[in-house]
Amino acid sequence: MHFPVKSAAIMMVGFFPTTSLADFSGAYAGAAIAGVSSEFELSFEDESSGDIPLQDGVGFSAFAGYQLQSGDLVYGGEIAVTSASDIEFLDFVDIKFDTVATDIKGRLGYVFDDKIMAYGTAGYTTLTVKAEGEEEDADGFIVGAGVDYLMTENIVIGAEFTNRQVDTSVEDIDVDLDVSSVALRASFKF
Numbered sequence: 001m002h003f004p005v006k007s008a009a010i011m012m013v014g015f016f017p018t019t020s021l022a023d024f025s026g027a028y029a030g031a032a033i034a035g036v037s038s039e040f041e042l043s044f045e046d047e048s049s050g051d052i053p054l055q056d057g058v059g060f061s062a063f064a065g066y067q068l069q070s071g072d073l074v075y076g077g078e079i080a081v082t083s084a085s086d087i088e089f090l091d092f093v094d095i096k097f098d099t100v101a102t103d104i105k106g107r108l109g110y111v112f113d114d115k116i117m118a119y120g121t122a123g124y125t126t127l128t129v130k131a132e133g134e135e136e137d138a139d140g141f142i143v144g145a146g147v148d149y150l151m152t153e154n155i156v157i158g159a160e161f162t163n164r165q166v167d168t169s170v171e172d173i174d175v176d177l178d179v180s181s182v183a184l185r186a187s188f189k190f
Contacts, residue, residue: 002161022150030187032061059084074109138168
């Protein structure tokens, strides 16, 4: 009586074709362009505080990483450097400044079909702000999510949202910086 069960299983495989999953494993490197939105929160010794919005800007990134894949699960790490120039305060003072962020982050993704992977990312970030000959460093964390599309065996394009939360102190003033960005990415998978 095992014959009908085997026949049904063989027929089911025929009706539901399987697709091979995209291979996102291996080393990769690429570049990105991002729209950046930022805001300072200042906290003073007298416990007063205030938010200072910044002009939205454009950032450019270079990144490299390595991923492993087990079935539809992809995991790995990435290092990225992002630079944005001529950022200005809104309705505050007439100061332009430049920023450079360095991110070290882990990635955990899920491959949906033969071309698409959605992922989350989290890690450590440092931010250097330069204005009028002065330089200030801050560090914190970065979180985000993205989608990668495997155009060819080696070319990957995608989009990624990230949020950086960094803090520092300047002359007894605590400065918390919230930086959000949406990036369009392109990379080459080795």
